[in-house]
Amino acid sequence: xxxxxxxxxxxxxxxxxxxxxxxxREGEIVCVVGPNGAGKSTTLGAIAGGVTPHAGRITxxxxxxxGLPPEAVARLGVSLVPEGRHVFGSLTVAENLRIGTFQRxxxxxxxxxxxxxxxxxxxxxxxLQQPAGRLSGGExxxxxxxxxxxxxxxxVMVDEPSxxxxxxxxxxxxxxxxxxxxxxNLTLLIxxxxxxxxxxxxxxxxxxxxxxxxxxxxxxxxxxxxxxxQAYFGFADGTGAPPPLSPAPTMKRAAE
Amino acid sequence: xxxxxxxxxxxxxxPVLSLAAIVTLVTAIAIWMGGDEIxxxxxxxxxxxxxxxxxxxxxxxxxxxxxxxxxxxCIGAYAAGWATCNPAWKQLMLTGLPAFLQENEYPFLLAVGxxxxxxxxxxxxxxxxxxxxxGIAASIATFAFLAIVNSVYSNWDSVTxxxxxxxxxxxxxxxxxxxxxxxxxxxxxxxxxxxxxxLMLKASRDDEVAAKASAIDIVKxxxxxxxxxxxxxxxxxxxYGHFLGVLTVDIFYMGLTFVTLxxxxxxxxxxxxxxxxxxxxxxxxxxVLRAFEAxxxxxxxxxxxxQGSQEIGLGVIMALILLFRPSGLTKSREVxxxxxxxxxxxxxxxxxxxxx
Amino acid sequence: MIGFLQNLIDALSLGSxxxxxxxxxxxxxxxxxxxxxxxxxxISFGAYALIVPSLEVTATKFIGNWPWxxxxxxxxxxxxxxxxxxxxxxxxxxxxxxxxxxxxxxxxVGYVIQNVxxxxxxxxxxxxxxxxxxxxxxxxxxxxVPQLQLxxxxxxxxxxxxxxxxxNRTSYGVQMRAAAEDFRMxxxxxxxxxxxxxxxxxISGLLAAMVSLLFVSQTGTLxxxxxxxxxxxAFIATVIGGMGSLIGAVIGGFAVGFVSxxxxxxxPEELRSFRDAFVFAIVIAVLIFRPSGLIPTKALxxxx
Numbered sequence: 001x002x003x004x005x006x007x008x009x010x011x012x013x014x015x016x017x018x019x020x021x022x023x024x025r026e027g028e029i030v031c032v033v034g035p036n037g038a039g040k041s042t043t044l045g046a047i048a049g050g051v052t053p054h055a056g057r058i059t060x061x062x063x064x065x066x067g068l069p070p071e072a073v074a075r076l077g078v079s080l081v082p083e084g085r086h087v088f089g090s091l092t093v094a095e096n097l098r099i100g101t102f103q104r105x106x107x108x109x110x111x112x113x114x115x116x117x118x119x120x121x122x123x124x125x126x127x128l129q130q131p132a133g134r135l136s137g138g139e140x141x142x143x144x145x146x147x148x149x150x151x152x153x154x155x156v157m158v159d160e161p162s163x164x165x166x167x168x169x170x171x172x173x174x175x176x177x178x179x180x181x182x183x184x185n186l187t188l189l190i191x192x193x194x195x196x197x198x199x200x201x202x203x204x205x206x207x208x209x210x211x212x213x214x215x216x217x218x219x220x221x222x223x224x225x226x227x228x229x230q231a232y233f234g235f236a237d238g239t240g241a242p243p244p245l246s247p248a249p250t251m252k253r254a255a256e
Numbered sequence: 257x258x259x260x261x262x263x264x265x266x267x268x269x270x271p272v273l274s275l276a277a278i279v280t281l282v283t284a285i286a287i288w289m290g291g292d293e294i295x296x297x298x299x300x301x302x303x304x305x306x307x308x309x310x311x312x313x314x315x316x317x318x319x320x321x322x323x324x325x326x327x328x329x330c331i332g333a334y335a336a337g338w339a340t341c342n343p344a345w346k347q348l349m350l351t352g353l354p355a356f357l358q359e360n361e362y363p364f365l366l367a368v369g370x371x372x373x374x375x376x377x378x379x380x381x382x383x384x385x386x387x388x389x390x391g392i393a394a395s396i397a398t399f400a401f402l403a404i405v406n407s408v409y410s411n412w413d414s415v416t417x418x419x420x421x422x423x424x425x426x427x428x429x430x431x432x433x434x435x436x437x438x439x440x441x442x443x444x445x446x447x448x449x450x451x452x453x454x455l456m457l458k459a460s461r462d463d464e465v466a467a468k469a470s471a472i473d474i475v476k477x478x479x480x481x482x483x484x485x486x487x488x489x490x491x492x493x494x495x496y497g498h499f500l501g502v503l504t505v506d507i508f509y510m511g512l513t514f515v516t517l518x519x520x521x522x523x524x525x526x527x528x529x530x531x532x533x534x535x536x537x538x539x540x541x542x543x544v545l546r547a548f549e550a551x552x553x554x555x556x557x558x559x560x561x562x563q564g565s566q567e568i569g570l571g572v573i574m575a576l577i578l579l580f581r582p583s584g585l586t587k588s589r590e591v592x593x594x595x596x597x598x599x600x601x602x603x604x605x606x607x608x609x610x611x612x
Numbered sequence: 613m614i615g616f617l618q619n620l621i622d623a624l625s626l627g628s629x630x631x632x633x634x635x636x637x638x639x640x641x642x643x644x645x646x647x648x649x650x651x652x653x654x655i656s657f658g659a660y661a662l663i664v665p666s667l668e669v670t671a672t673k674f675i676g677n678w679p680w681x682x683x684x685x686x687x688x689x690x691x692x693x694x695x696x697x698x699x700x701x702x703x704x705x706x707x708x709x710x711x712x713x714x715x716x717x718x719x720x721v722g723y724v725i726q727n728v729x730x731x732x733x734x735x736x737x738x739x740x741x742x743x744x745x746x747x748x749x750x751x752x753x754x755x756x757v758p759q760l761q762l763x764x765x766x767x768x769x770x771x772x773x774x775x776x777x778x779x780n781r782t783s784y785g786v787q788m789r790a791a792a793e794d795f796r797m798x799x800x801x802x803x804x805x806x807x808x809x810x811x812x813x814x815i816s817g818l819l820a821a822m823v824s825l826l827f828v829s830q831t832g833t834l835x836x837x838x839x840x841x842x843x844x845x846a847f848i849a850t851v852i853g854g855m856g857s858l859i860g861a862v863i864g865g866f867a868v869g870f871v872s873x874x875x876x877x878x879x880p881e882e883l884r885s886f887r888d889a890f891v892f893a894i895v896i897a898v899l900i901f902r903p904s905g906l907i908p909t910k911a912l913x914x915x916x
Contacts, residue, residue: 049799050796050799050800069799069805070796070805071799071800071802071803071804071805074799075802079800079801080800082800086794086797088793088794088797088798089793090789090793091786091789091790091793095786095789098786099786099787099790099801099803100801100802102783102786102787102802103802147801148801151801151802319712321711321712323719382896385896385899385900386896388900388903389851389899389903390904391711392647392715392855393851393855393899393905395715396848397851397896397899399649399844399847400844400847400848403840403841403844403888404888404889407886407888407889408886408889411885412886510723510726510837510840514719517716521716525712563731564727564728564730564731565731567724567727567730568724568727568728571721571724571727572724574720575702575717575720575721575724578706578709578713578717578720579702579705579706582710
């Protein structure tokens with residue numbers, strides 16, 4: 001469904017992505033794991049149209065997404081929940097939910113979706129008329145996921161859903177994502193820093209580091225975590241391994 | 257002459273030495289080649305150069321746009337004019353002037369210094385009040401400052417002759433005098449940007465939060481630059497008064513603000529090279545546009561651009577530069593060292609240039 | 613007491629003008645972070661569009677001669693067109709530009725408009741008679757109030773209510789508010805960037821047109837720099853009110869109007885011509901104590 005083919009992204013002189021390729025099949029849950037600065041957010045940003053790669057191709061169901069502005073990509077059924085939630089704090093919860101629906105023509109279906117989202121996230125129903133800025137972190141995360149779903153996307157990309165949230169809340173978030181995958185026929189592409197969570201949850205996993213993909217496999221094959229750790233930290237063949245620690249000169253002198 | 261220490265000194269000072277040489281050369285050639293009209297244009301250009309360099313000292317290093325520098329030029333011009341113009345005339349026309357100004361006639365350099373000083377004092381007071389504002393709000397405040405100076409000076413008849421003119425200011429500023437002050441302001445600007453304060457200011461320009469976290473007192477550093485800049489602009493104003501011989505308030509308003517700002521933008525708002533080259537280039541452009549406005553005789557008919565094309569043309573050029581080369585024609589870099597050397601390490605001046 | 617009430621109405625009327633102008637500026641700032649120094653020249657343009665281009669001292673009205681229900685939309689349309697044009701030609705390509713670049717760009721746009729007006733209409737101020745019948749006074753109890761002032765206040769209230777309804781009850785309004793808060797996120801959710809921005813420029817132009825008509829009726833004069841003081845006071849209003857907040861812009865506008873009228877009324881005779889300097893000094897005093905304005909928004913606070 002989604003094909004990312006060898007994209008390169010630069011921020012000024014900084015090379016953020018150096019030839020990243022990945023694919024997502026319809027109905028899959030694919031997770032991208034990697035340390036900070038690996039380029040995970042840039043990858044999602046490139047797919048969603050917020051960042052333009054200067055080389056490579058991105059296609060959605062055969063249609064090229066190259067050069068399309070974010071709002072056009074959204075209309076094609078790709079919804080991005082970026083890192084850090086980004087609720088519209090001065091708008092109410094209800095307004096936040098509706099913000100993505102103005103491009104849709106099917107008003108009755110919009111109303112039905114609205115009800116359905118509130119069923120999944122009952123806490124939001126309680127706070128419908130409150131400014132979204134007053135919600136707790138976990139509630140905001142629910143809100144932005146619900147908001148993204150209101151656009152009736154085919155592909156939902158979530159950037160680090162667990163960031164800044166308590167583990168119990170993160171569990172809830174993932175439970176809901178799984179439920180929704182079945183209920184709403186979604187395809188999910190998720191960035192995560194923690195490989196543990198990802199192993200339980202994903203169909204396939206990519207490991208990214210330094211702007212490149214270092215590992216791709218089905219989650220089932222990676223369960224022992226060793227391969228992931230090697231790709232994550234770069235110990236695979238000795239290259240990229242941190243140098244052995246040598247005792248500091250002062251310590252040596254003290255020992256003498 | 258080829259000792260490495262001397263070479264290194266030259267290289268360290270190269271950005272300002274090269275500019276000083278270029279400008280002096282241009283001045284000398286223009287004086288030698290041209291007549292009185294060229295001298296007038298040249299003097300005006302060099303006076304504007306002093307003002308633009310002084311403005312750059314603040315804007316380029318702090319990253320805060322100021323629209324009010326011409327207000328300081330006005331203050332400096334009038335202060336110097338009060339000092340040197342005829343006491344008899346002053347006692348008749350400018351009844352509000354304090355006695356020490358009204359009854360005396362002061363030497364030129366003292367007047368220039370006084371002009372700069374008054375501008376600096378006003379800058380200190382005004383700056384202290386608005387320096388805490390965010391960059392955008394501060395810029396708006398400087399715009400309002402320009403308007404306020406214009407309003408006050410237009411209405412304070414007893415001191416400024418209001419909307420009529422102060423006349424009889426000794427016209428002692430010609431191209432060489434103006435050149436001298438332009439060179440001085442070049443050196444001052446360069447010394448400042450290489451100094452501790454310049455470095456701290458540039459740090460705050462690039463990343464305010466990080467600068468604060470490095471114990472840089474942003475308010476103090478910005479204020480120092482603002483006052484220093486105002487002093488030099490005031491000096492430029494004093495020069496201008498002693499070049500024109502006559503002062504009116506309305507010359508220190510939108511038009512001059514726009515021209516000086518466009519010089520900075522076209523040249524490059526972030527470097528001394530940008531400021532100086534901007535003055536040279538825009539002066540040339542304005543001369544060309546002026547010639548087109550005056551018109552050419554083609555086969556008996558006069559073909560000319562309508563009045564006001566100068567300003568519109570300059571505005572369009574400024575917009576084009578902003579669209580396609582926002583860091584100016586020099587890309588806000590200093591004059592590059594033209595020779596390759598075995599010593600590959602960049603000097604402090606070269607290291608201080610913006611990374612892109 | 614009567615004198616004070618009279619001054620109060622003056623203040624409300626002047627404050628309304630400033631509030632409208634400040635709204636036009638605040639809207640573009642909120643959505644685009646654009647400080648539009650050309651806004652005053654949009655206002656000048658709207659006023660000059662009433663007359664036939666000429667260098668004469670007396671103005672020959674053209675659109676100004678039409679009945680008000682035609683003049684109003686015509687001038688509004690022309691100013692909106694100018695605003696959209698300036699976006700299309702200049703600001704559209706500067707979406708990612710830094711704040712100083714945007715400021716200088718808008719200054720350049722304004723300067724060009726000013727000088728085009730200068731070229732076409734000449735430098736001398738012109739007298740113009742627009743809706744001067746509104747100068748007639750209405751008697752309310754012991755007060756004598758020019759109709760025009762009441763009209764100004766009335767139109768301002770209507771426009772502000774209209775804008776508020778638009779922003780809160782219509783889908784475009786919600787999209788604009790979302791875009792003002794987090795432009796990028798709004799786009800990720802399908803909000804059309806250029807459309808929302810165009811809408812903002814259009815509304816800004818509409819507000820500028822209203823200000824120009826009201827201002828010209830009040831002063832009866834046209835001058836190619838007439839927009840500059842309005843623009844400056846409007847900007848000062850947004851700075852005092854808190855940049856990024858529309859309500860702040862309105863409050864700031866009324867505050868500046870209030871201070872201005874009070875200074876005019878109660879300053880001793882000799883100091884009255886320095887009224888603007890006093891207004892400014894008072895503004896500075898306010899800013900010393902509240903540098904982010906009376907109603908600060910998160911717009912300018914950098915999150916660490």
